[in-house]
Amino acid sequence: MALLEVQNITKRFGGLVAVRELSLTINQGQIVALIGPNGAGKTTAFNIIAGYYKADGGKVIFNGREITNLRPDQICGLGLARTFQVVRPFGGISVLDNVMVGAYAHTSDAKIAKAKAEEVLESLGLQRMANQMAKGLPIAIRKRLEIARAVATDPQMILLDEAMAGLRPTEAEEVIGMVRKLSENGIAILLVEHVMKVVMSLAERIIVLHHGETIAEGEPAEVVKNKQCIEAYLGEANNVGS
Amino acid sequence: MNTQISTKSSRSPVSRLLHTLFGNWDRTQLSISFILVGLMAISPLFVRSPYYMGIIILACLYSFIGISWNIVSGFSGQLLIAHIIFLALGGYTTIVLLNTFRVMPWVGILLGGVVAALAGWVIALITLRYGLKMDYFALFTIALLVALRTLFLKWDFVGGAVGMYIRLAEPSVAKMIFATKPPYLYIALTLLVAGILIQYQIYRSKMGKYFIAIREDEAAAAALGVNTSRYKTIAVLIGAALAGVGGGFYVMYVTFIDPTGLFNLGINVEMVMAGPIIGGLGSLLGPILGALVNKPIAELVRGTLAEGRSGISLIVYGVFLITSIIVLPRGLAGLFHNLYLRLYRPSQDIE
Numbered sequence: 001m002a003l004l005e006v007q008n009i010t011k012r013f014g015g016l017v018a019v020r021e022l023s024l025t026i027n028q029g030q031i032v033a034l035i036g037p038n039g040a041g042k043t044t045a046f047n048i049i050a051g052y053y054k055a056d057g058g059k060v061i062f063n064g065r066e067i068t069n070l071r072p073d074q075i076c077g078l079g080l081a082r083t084f085q086v087v088r089p090f091g092g093i094s095v096l097d098n099v100m101v102g103a104y105a106h107t108s109d110a111k112i113a114k115a116k117a118e119e120v121l122e123s124l125g126l127q128r129m130a131n132q133m134a135k136g137l138p139i140a141i142r143k144r145l146e147i148a149r150a151v152a153t154d155p156q157m158i159l160l161d162e163a164m165a166g167l168r169p170t171e172a173e174e175v176i177g178m179v180r181k182l183s184e185n186g187i188a189i190l191l192v193e194h195v196m197k198v199v200m201s202l203a204e205r206i207i208v209l210h211h212g213e214t215i216a217e218g219e220p221a222e223v224v225k226n227k228q229c230i231e232a233y234l235g236e237a238n239n240v241g242s
Numbered sequence: 243m244n245t246q247i248s249t250k251s252s253r254s255p256v257s258r259l260l261h262t263l264f265g266n267w268d269r270t271q272l273s274i275s276f277i278l279v280g281l282m283a284i285s286p287l288f289v290r291s292p293y294y295m296g297i298i299i300l301a302c303l304y305s306f307i308g309i310s311w312n313i314v315s316g317f318s319g320q321l322l323i324a325h326i327i328f329l330a331l332g333g334y335t336t337i338v339l340l341n342t343f344r345v346m347p348w349v350g351i352l353l354g355g356v357v358a359a360l361a362g363w364v365i366a367l368i369t370l371r372y373g374l375k376m377d378y379f380a381l382f383t384i385a386l387l388v389a390l391r392t393l394f395l396k397w398d399f400v401g402g403a404v405g406m407y408i409r410l411a412e413p414s415v416a417k418m419i420f421a422t423k424p425p426y427l428y429i430a431l432t433l434l435v436a437g438i439l440i441q442y443q444i445y446r447s448k449m450g451k452y453f454i455a456i457r458e459d460e461a462a463a464a465a466l467g468v469n470t471s472r473y474k475t476i477a478v479l480i481g482a483a484l485a486g487v488g489g490g491f492y493v494m495y496v497t498f499i500d501p502t503g504l505f506n507l508g509i510n511v512e513m514v515m516a517g518p519i520i521g522g523l524g525s526l527l528g529p530i531l532g533a534l535v536n537k538p539i540a541e542l543v544r545g546t547l548a549e550g551r552s553g554i555s556l557i558v559y560g561v562f563l564i565t566s567i568i569v570l571p572r573g574l575a576g577l578f579h580n581l582y583l584r585l586y587r588p589s590q591d592i593e
Contacts (some may be wrong), residue, residue, distance in 0.1 A: 097451065
């Protein structure tokens with residue numbers, strides 16, 4: 001059975017259809033990438049799945065349970081976590097405290113939450129930063145903190161919104177390693193990503209969005225050969241020079 | 243002191259005690275709070291003048307009220323500007339129960355807290371229902387204050403514009419009427435100790451972490467499983483309940499309440515906001531440090547300048563507040579924290 005099943009979700013902003021009848025399924029531990037040019041509706045799709053936007057149509061089913069239009073915190077509680085494209089650390093508190101907020105999702109005990117947070121920081125190589133304020137951290141660390149917080153909520157699946165954007169290649173490489181490790185631990189990942197190298201090396205399946213619609217879907221090798229896809233996305237990206 | 247704190251492994255009971263009291267910043271703030279409480283508790287031994295005693299009592303009460311506001315606006319970040327509403331409601335509840343229904347003030351004060359909490363709950367419901375946040379939330383509470391003042395001015399049952407007095411009778415513990423100041427001080431100190439402990443427990447618990455997460459970034463908090471509506475409501479409820487209790491005691495102490503005195507934004511600044519802001523909003527120590535500085539200065543300014551042109555004292559007080567915000571954006575507690583880190587961090591490195 002699929003872990004996440006998105007059925008024909010649609011989202012309109014006034015006259016603009018940001019996402020049109022999008023469907024996708026993700027199995028346990030799978031890594032799926034959602035790609036497409038700017039404005040294709042990737043982040044909108046994320047926001048619907050994670051409960052930040054109300055869908056104008058369609059259903060989201062997670063673990064056999066319909067989660068369409070539940071609140072974000074309820075969805076997180078059911079084991080579907082997310083990160084934000086523009087990272088949103090709690091700047092005024094320490095890295096450890098940031099991760100503890102996530103760890104409190106399934107406990108009220110401060111000791112358990114702290115142990116859990118420390119464990120997550122350790123597994124993601126952030127333990128040395130534990131007592132630093134989140135505010136002053138470099139972007140690469142903040143991106144990793146964003147993932148660490150989501151992992152601390154004990155999810156079965158994480159929505160990663162451009163977790164590697166703005167990173168240097170070596171830093172991106174570290175995050176790729178993190179994501180792989182999560183997937184090996186049985187956490188499914190749906191990622192939105194612009195860096196094709198990342199997508200190609202991580203994703204088992206790619207879904208290409210354009211103007212809110214799926215135009216191609218399949219294994220990475222197939223998708224990059226798809227003509228429509230090259231025109232819509234890769235062609236443009238190549239012209240821009242990334 | 244520095245070296246004593248750092249030697250965790252040393253067996254000396256003194257250093258172990260120091261470590262327990264000052265081992266981390268949170269505990270240090272708690273310890274300093276209790277040292278300040280202790281100093282206030284022994285102050286009647288040195289302070290004979292009822293005037294100065296009165297300032298200490300109000301500084302103590304302002305600390306408690308500051309804590310109640312700090313939990314809402316400092317921890318959960320909701321700009322509850324017109325927090326004094328809850329003080330007024332607690333005060334009115336206490337005095338109406340006493341004068342009209344002969345309910346002992348000890349009970350009345352607690353019921354004042356309950357009434358204020360109910361009001362807080364209604365405010366939270368309305369603001370959440372209509373998605374009022376930050377400045378809109380602040381404006382809503384100010385509008386409510388003005389509306390309530392008008393209502394109470396016209397409401398004869400609670401004395402209208404004249405307000406209500408406590409009929410001074412023979413001193414009586416049951417009626418919370420005392421001939422001297424110290425008993426009031428010890429009641430205020432009891433409230434303050436409760437406030438310090440409640441604030442500390444919240445800060446160290448899941449609830450406190452969730453409050454702060456909401457303050458820092460509400461959407462991100464929700465993504466991590468924080469039911470933001472519920473926790474914002476809880477923060478307002480707790481802050482309102484404590485403020486209601488504080489208002490009840492305030493009225494018993496000054497023996498008088500009227501709508502313009504407490505449904506009043508100017509008084510709100512002095513009683514509620516100045517302390518935590520001077521002391522450091524969001525810190526554990528801020529409300530107390532701030533109140534202990536704010537109350538005497540407000541009193542001094544009023545005492546020395548009130549005879550001249552009216553309003554001069556308010557201008558001077560305003561300049562003082564503005565200066566303290568500019569010079570110490572994180573308040574006195576922020577200053578103390580830096581000092582603490584300077585004393586403490588090098589010793590950690592040695593380990």
